Amino acid sequence: MTVKLGVPSKGRLMEKTFDWFGKRGVGLRRTGSDREYAAAVDGVTGVELVLLSAGEIPRELAAGRIHFGVTGSDLVREKLAAWDTQVEEVQLMGFGHADLIIAVPKCWVDVDTLDDLDAAAAAFRATHGFRMRIATKYHRLVREFLRDQGVADYQLIDSQGATEGTVKNETAEAVADITSSGETLRANHLKILTDGLVHKSQATLFRSRKAALSDADRVALTELLGKLT
Amino acid sequence: MTPKAKSRNTAARFLDFFEGQGARRVETDILQPARVLLDLYGEDIRARAYVTSDALRGEQMLRPDFTVPVVQMHMEHGAEPARYTYAGEVFRRQEEDISRPSEFMQVGYEVFDRENPAAADAEVFALFQQVLAPLGLRAATGDMGILMAAVRGLSTTDRRKAALLRHIWRPKRFRALLDRYTGKAKPPETRVALLQAADALEGVGPFIGLRSKSEIAARIDALREDAATPPISEAEAGILDDILNLREKSRNVLERLRDISVDLPAIVGAVDMMDARLTALDARGVDVQALDFEGSYGRTTLEYYDGFVFGFYAETRPDLPAVASGGRYDALTSVLGQGRSIPAVGGVIRPELVFELGGAV
Numbered sequence: 001m002t003v004k005l006g007v008p009s010k011g012r013l014m015e016k017t018f019d020w021f022g023k024r025g026v027g028l029r030r031t032g033s034d035r036e037y038a039a040a041v042d043g044v045t046g047v048e049l050v051l052l053s054a055g056e057i058p059r060e061l062a063a064g065r066i067h068f069g070v071t072g073s074d075l076v077r078e079k080l081a082a083w084d085t086q087v088e089e090v091q092l093m094g095f096g097h098a099d100l101i102i103a104v105p106k107c108w109v110d111v112d113t114l115d116d117l118d119a120a121a122a123a124f125r126a127t128h129g130f131r132m133r134i135a136t137k138y139h140r141l142v143r144e145f146l147r148d149q150g151v152a153d154y155q156l157i158d159s160q161g162a163t164e165g166t167v168k169n170e171t172a173e174a175v176a177d178i179t180s181s182g183e184t185l186r187a188n189h190l191k192i193l194t195d196g197l198v199h200k201s202q203a204t205l206f207r208s209r210k211a212a213l214s215d216a217d218r219v220a221l222t223e224l225l226g227k228l229t
Numbered sequence: 230m231t232p233k234a235k236s237r238n239t240a241a242r243f244l245d246f247f248e249g250q251g252a253r254r255v256e257t258d259i260l261q262p263a264r265v266l267l268d269l270y271g272e273d274i275r276a277r278a279y280v281t282s283d284a285l286r287g288e289q290m291l292r293p294d295f296t297v298p299v300v301q302m303h304m305e306h307g308a309e310p311a312r313y314t315y316a317g318e319v320f321r322r323q324e325e326d327i328s329r330p331s332e333f334m335q336v337g338y339e340v341f342d343r344e345n346p347a348a349a350d351a352e353v354f355a356l357f358q359q360v361l362a363p364l365g366l367r368a369a370t371g372d373m374g375i376l377m378a379a380v381r382g383l384s385t386t387d388r389r390k391a392a393l394l395r396h397i398w399r400p401k402r403f404r405a406l407l408d409r410y411t412g413k414a415k416p417p418e419t420r421v422a423l424l425q426a427a428d429a430l431e432g433v434g435p436f437i438g439l440r441s442k443s444e445i446a447a448r449i450d451a452l453r454e455d456a457a458t459p460p461i462s463e464a465e466a467g468i469l470d471d472i473l474n475l476r477e478k479s480r481n482v483l484e485r486l487r488d489i490s491v492d493l494p495a496i497v498g499a500v501d502m503m504d505a506r507l508t509a510l511d512a513r514g515v516d517v518q519a520l521d522f523e524g525s526y527g528r529t530t531l532e533y534y535d536g537f538v539f540g541f542y543a544e545t546r547p548d549l550p551a552v553a554s555g556g557r558y559d560a561l562t563s564v565l566g567q568g569r570s571i572p573a574v575g576g577v578i579r580p581e582l583v584f585e586l587g588g589a590v
Contacts, residue, residue: 081324081325082324082325082326082327105436105437105438105440106433107430107433107434107435107437108440108445109423109429109430109433109445109449110423110448110449110452112417112419112420113417115402115405115406118402119392119448120440120448122392122395123444123447123448124440124444127444128439131268131271132440139275140324143272143273143275143276144276146272147273149401149402150396150400150401150402150403150405151402152271152399152402153271154272155267155271155272167437168437168438170438173438173439173440189437194417194419
């Protein structure tokens with residue numbers, strides 16, 4: 001057996017992850033053709049690199065099919081119930097920053113806080129006969145946040161992409177989405193609520209609490225952790 | 230005997246007991262239309278109930294409780310007064326604690342009666358206490374009606390009272406609202422600027438989305454009105470805290486509430502109701518001298534109750550939830566009754582907890 005490390009298979013997240021490990025003496029690289037998801041690890045023994053979609057890494061960690069995984073802290077919290085009983089946060093990696101926020105139309109001059117959103121939602125429901133719609137793909141995180149904050153009379157509408165466009169299309173009144181610079185929000189005439197930060201996400205190295213280890217794996221794991229932390 | 234058989238047997242004994250008290254046995258569907266429950270509880274119910282769907286009926290929920298379908302059934306074709314009993318599984322999705330069951334039995338007893346609410350409260354409580362007596366449980370009681378009457382009696386606008394009542398079951402938001410209305414929390418700078426602007430809506434477009442310009446203007450008007458409203462006095466807000474902090478034997482609480490009602494006469498009706506209930510409980514042989522009362526009981530776990538609330542707990546097993554709980558839910562009947570309403574009170578027992586504590590099997 002080997003210690004399995006799951007890393008995003010594409011794009012900047014993959015490149016930055018490779019750099020981060022490289023700086024710590026663990027060389028990660030893809031092998032074979034551009035399109036083949038094969039990879040190799042240098043600098044430590046007994047560690048195998050598994051290239052996965054960032055969205056699948058939480059599930060693989062929870063199932064114990066990989067020992068370590070790099071993914072956004074938002075994805076782990078969204079996809080895993082009681083996430084900290086299933087995985088352990090080993091290291092915040094300092095890149096891939098993104099904020100999960102709640103945004104409303106810029107023309108809502110009367111709404112700047114969650115308190116306003118809640119009051120506007122009550123009036124909206126009385127006027128339109130249904131609960132104010134918030135478009136998101138982060139159902140768990142947003143629902144828990146709004147419950148803790150005591151916001152009522154809203155409903156979550158599933159939106160897997162182009163979420164910022166839902167308000168103009170009148171399929172939602174507000175959105176809860178990931179933003180880094182806020183540019184897409186501004187371009188779609190939306191603004192962030194002052195206390196509407198649901199979660200500050202960044203790329204994070206997680207360790208599975210479920211994955212089985214042989215004695216040889218424990219040696220490899222200790223060596224790997226020694227380099228990374 | 231399997232645990233399931235034990236729960237069924239235990240449930241059957243409670244059912245017999247309630248039937249013997251004159252209740253009619255009823256059943257409800259396990260699959261309930263999601264829309265009714267979502268309208269009632271909001272999005273939070275999705276985290277607590279199993280949602281499923283098909284292409285024809287749309288979203289359905291596995292029955293998270295019996296109260297809603299039993300009330301609907303009564304409002305559609307129930308005779309008055311009515312007493313119902315039922316038993317069956319309820320389903321609760323668990324997202325945080327794997328040790329909590331996602332499926333368990335409930336046996337219930339519900340009374341729909343407009344003649345004498347205090348007597349109906351006492352009847353339900355006394356029957357639960359009687360049937361649970363072998364377990365030696367501690368009874369907790371409260372009364373949401375007193376807190377709600379106190380909010381209605383505040384010297385402030387109807388809009389503020391409505392906002393506070395809407396959040397009576399969400400203590401955090403309730404507190405935030407109260408702090409704003411007493412002036413303890415300052416309005417955000419953006420709010421101050423908004424209310425000072427001659428035309429707050431000029432140049433802020435484009436106006437996108439379903440919430441119209443006139444709805445935004447209406448809320449600005451409401452905010453202006455609110456800004457011009459005098460703050461709720463510290464003394465009045467203090468009375469709400471006094472009520473929430475009550476935690477004594479019922480008779481002492483009643484005395485204390487009589488004193489409070491001198492400063493807040495609006496609660497007199499609710500306090501009279503509590504007085505009548507204690508008399509009715511006493512007449513049914515409940516030891517009211519020993520009966521605990523908590524001013525904040527029912528605020529976080531028992532939503533939709535708007536009057537008397539109660540729960541029975543095993544003091545030796547603080548890890549267990551309430552073995553039985555219930556209360557009055559007059560407002561729920563009007564929400565589900567499409568214009569009609571009837572005072573109602575009831576409660577449920579959890580048979581699995583009863584036999585875990587060594588009770589009837």
